[in-house]
Amino acid sequence: MKLFDVYPLFDINIVKGEGCYVFDDKGNKYLDLYGGHAVISVGHSHPYYVSKVTNQLNQLGFYSNSVVNTLQREVAQKLGEQCGYPDYSLFLINSGAEANENAIKLASFHNGRKKVLAFKKAFHGRTSASVSVTDIPAYSAPVNETDHVTFAPFNDIEFVKKELASKAFCAVIIEGIQGVAGIHIPNDNFLKQLREVCTETGTILILDEIQSGYGRSGKFFAHQYADIQADIITVAKGIGNGFPMAGVLINPMFKAVYGQLGTTFGGNHLACAAASAVLDILKEEKLVENARNIGEYLITELKKIPQIKEVRGRGLIIGMEFETPVKELRTKLLFEEKVFTGATGTNVIRLLPPLCLTKELADEFLVRFKKVLSK
Numbered sequence: 001m002k003l004f005d006v007y008p009l010f011d012i013n014i015v016k017g018e019g020c021y022v023f024d025d026k027g028n029k030y031l032d033l034y035g036g037h038a039v040i041s042v043g044h045s046h047p048y049y050v051s052k053v054t055n056q057l058n059q060l061g062f063y064s065n066s067v068v069n070t071l072q073r074e075v076a077q078k079l080g081e082q083c084g085y086p087d088y089s090l091f092l093i094n095s096g097a098e099a100n101e102n103a104i105k106l107a108s109f110h111n112g113r114k115k116v117l118a119f120k121k122a123f124h125g126r127t128s129a130s131v132s133v134t135d136i137p138a139y140s141a142p143v144n145e146t147d148h149v150t151f152a153p154f155n156d157i158e159f160v161k162k163e164l165a166s167k168a169f170c171a172v173i174i175e176g177i178q179g180v181a182g183i184h185i186p187n188d189n190f191l192k193q194l195r196e197v198c199t200e201t202g203t204i205l206i207l208d209e210i211q212s213g214y215g216r217s218g219k220f221f222a223h224q225y226a227d228i229q230a231d232i233i234t235v236a237k238g239i240g241n242g243f244p245m246a247g248v249l250i251n252p253m254f255k256a257v258y259g260q261l262g263t264t265f266g267g268n269h270l271a272c273a274a275a276s277a278v279l280d281i282l283k284e285e286k287l288v289e290n291a292r293n294i295g296e297y298l299i300t301e302l303k304k305i306p307q308i309k310e311v312r313g314r315g316l317i318i319g320m321e322f323e324t325p326v327k328e329l330r331t332k333l334l335f336e337e338k339v340f341t342g343a344t345g346t347n348v349i350r351l352l353p354p355l356c357l358t359k360e361l362a363d364e365f366l367v368r369f370k371k372v373l374s375k
């Protein structure tokens, strides 16, 4: 059997990781400014993470959601404390799309409404409800077509107010920082007004913090820069540092109903050991603060580079927009300078490094990046 060919691949076989570096099967060492697509939060193969996951696997890898799982409670307790939502509840699943799927269903179960308001260029995942609120037509199959979703222009509060006045929308879903769109930050004032209009119209505010959350922006959640609270927050990517896991954080006003939500694998013992280790390391090594400081430094330095048209971001979620396509630049960075970066669209390079990136490594990246730019 061969693999279903849906990913354009770099011909590199990564076999090992350590901190902010990864290694291929030929022994080449790469600086990882991509974090495996914003997934590596506490660094590759962190010894504490490895020992927690290994110990758990030696004890018990999996049992079902039909029995008490104290590890889930431990994760919920630690997450609540660290993220600033101690009174919310946690529902655990396996991927970002699944998190948004459940968030949207929960909103609709709650107020009985059908419509969802999302934003132009949004990306929320590829399962049915998640892809319906994703503004990328190529990702939707005919079976996903729906008239329940309206896409609002980003940051346009008047448009949103007019739509929500109908009281037909169960939810508004918005990324803490738009990632796939090319790193676009919602205005703090827009988010404040969005919060208000959602409350006034009984619409649930869902913050998708799958890419921008878990400390990446320099606060636990990117929407906390606007000093607002969401009704539901979705998390994935960095939560398990590579272990497939996601979560839905749920306001106490939602009533839990047996059977309404469920999953076989979500919140399994091994995943919880990974998530618990991640939260311990984030706290112990002050990685949210580190993301803020190193991010600020990187953004300041990148803004000095004349070839870049615009630098956008907060903390360690950074987009660099160029006048021309970045494909060749990224390929040179990877193969000649051994640096992994991400891209989005044709002209934007995305930096999503592990949150443990040091100033020395940021400088190392800047040196290699400038070298490629000057070629």
Ligand SMILES: Cc1ncc(COP(=O)(O)O)c(C=O)c1O
Pocket (backbone or CB within 6 Å): 095, 096, 097, 098, 100, 123, 124, 125, 126, 175, 179, 180, 208, 209, 210, 211, 212, 236, 237
């Ligand atoms: C903002 C956002 N939402 C949802 C998703 C979907 O997550 P997953 O690929 O784990 O389903 C992603 C993934 O890139 C994302 O960036």
